[in-house]
Amino acid sequence: MKLFAILSLFVFFGLVAAWSKEDYEIFGLQNDVATNEGANVTFYDLLEIRPNANQEQITKAYRKKSRTIHPDKVKRAFIANYAKDKSKAKTNKGVNVNKGVNVNKGPSQREIDAAVKDADARSARLNLVANVLRGPNRERYDHFLKNGFPLWKGTGYYYSRFRPGLGSVLLGLFLVFGGGAHYAALILGWKRQREFVDRYIRQARRAAWGDETGVRGIPGIDSIAAPPPTAPESDDAGAVAVNRRQKRMMDKENKKDKKDKKGGARVSAASGTSTPTEQTASTGERKRVVAENGKTLIVDSIGNVFLEELNEAGERQEFLLDIDQIERPTLRETMVCKLPAWCFKKTVGRVLGTSTEEVDSDEAEEPLVEEAETTATSNSRSRKRGKRSQRS
Template sequence: MKCALVSAYIFTVLFVIVASWSKEDQEIFRLRHEVEATEGPGVTFYDLLGTKPSANHDEINKAYRRKSRTLHPDKVKRQFIIEKSVKRKPTKAETRAAAKAASDRFARLGIVANILRGPGRERYDHFLNYGFPTWKGTGFYYARFRPGLRTVLAGLFVLVGGFGHWIALYLSWKRQREFIIRYIKFARHTAWGDSIPGLEETSASTATMPAEVQAVNRRQRRMQEKDNKKEKKVTAKKTMKPATVIPSESARNRKRVVAENGKILVVDSSGDVYLEQVDEDGETQEFLLHPDELPKPSFTDTALCQLPVWAYSIIITRVFHRKQATPAENPEDEEELDAADSCRGNFELLESVKKTAENGSNRTYRKKKNHKTK
């Protein structure tokens, strides 16, 4: 434990030392901050000298000489006095302030030229290409990425629902596998002790296999297979008798064992262990206990894969159910309307029949009456 703490402390110290900025880096950051404050935002050292980032050492020297002549404090002071004297003569305080600003600017120009002419240029180009850290009260720090709520929830879902769920499934599968192996060993030892007939016979047959039977190469193996087939055909022709079904020892020799949790385990002579259960109908069923029967969990069994599939299936079933329900309701309505129309039609038919019957009776009566009069 102490060694782990000491190693963690040493690693933290080394990480802080490596991650901290050097003095040259601090100077570059400070100078860049001052240049942007006086010259304008986004002004680089190359812009201050009036050259390109691809300039060589001689071009940087020429640019520095040319720029130093224009930014020399004496020249800037004289130019300031001339410009201000057009309206009124500048005061001594204004002249001193202009001279101080010019001298500071000229000093920064010299430091910038020294950085670009020395080994600090490579470091400056690195920060120029990949970004400069910002000043945050106590030092220069890079602006950290601050994810939103959706990004955090998505990351947690991927981490917990994917990797974390898979670890939980794997540990559960491993624990169940160990449980089944332990119960199989317990049932075998309780039923047959340290000697199981089926396992002993198979192990003895595999252990005492003569070296002559083992084929040396493919050709000898094929020859042996052909000879064995010929011998089997000859013996089958000589002894042609009706086959009798002989029950195996595993079917005859079976023992029941009560486990610690009260479950009944059946062990046969071959070493197979079965779990005996009685269903609701009273029928006894046996289930083979084997560690290979447990499927090993995969990444597709995690919530990261199963939850979208489950949501997709629910959406699809609801959409299809609605589509199937709407045409199913329409025929019922149509049947009701047809039934109502048929009832109305029958009622109208009855009325028409009655009317026709009445009219017909009147007509027949009149005919008969007319016939008598005639």
């Protein structure tokens, strides 16, 4: 039943979209007028009237035009003008017409028949045009005149559609796949990443406290007390003046801390896991669990989940797991924005030069200066020691 309804719908649209018999007559007559009278000649141009002419003006123009192209009148005019046309042609060629006996021959019967045949065709064409403009098909003709006439293409009349070139096709594919499809893939990956971290946090809480809400379990069972804060060690080297490299590193660390505080201050309205984001350090009792993939996780008493990893120096570091810290991808991360930026950087950016290259060169020169200063200081100290030993 459903298939029958779909087929009936297609048939209905096919019947609606098909041209009528009157439309085919208008198309054929328009092609005939364009072929014999001119490419841009319309029915109104043939009658020498305006498109907004009324029926009385159309009838008057038709009668005037029909008297001009009537076959009998065309035949007489053709025979009368034939001799004049011949004499004009000879004069243009430089032949003296008055020299000797001049005998003007009339047109042959074949030429007369051709002229009459052409007049009959023009008269019949004029009658059809007048019938269209004076009948109910004038509105249909005005519609096609305004929106364009379809062209004959072997099996019927069809409109000429836009055919994009290779450049347009490639540009369209780049916008569709590099923009829409790439953005959809980024959103899908972002959602899957959030689901993975959310499931990770729930499993860690369930394994640690037996509940996904993060309520701590029985204290003292496989728990790790939070290490007390260590007092800062006094170092005699603290009084040494900070060199340029250390100062630059301290400034970078301060900037990173400010960015981390701004990123951690964003809290989701409804995360579904009660994941705290304001506190980044573990509080209260903690419990270490092992995830399915072998990663070590630490869950504190309020439900914070931390990922424990070893850095290059062999020190243990803890990273807070929070789905709200996973940033949503934007359109700037798609190929539509990244590829033009990359091309600009590789072409125009190299010519104009960027400030980052200058900063990198300055940073590369600073260690050399510091090494030279250190070497000079050590050399001066060794010289002073040598002088003291000589005095002693």
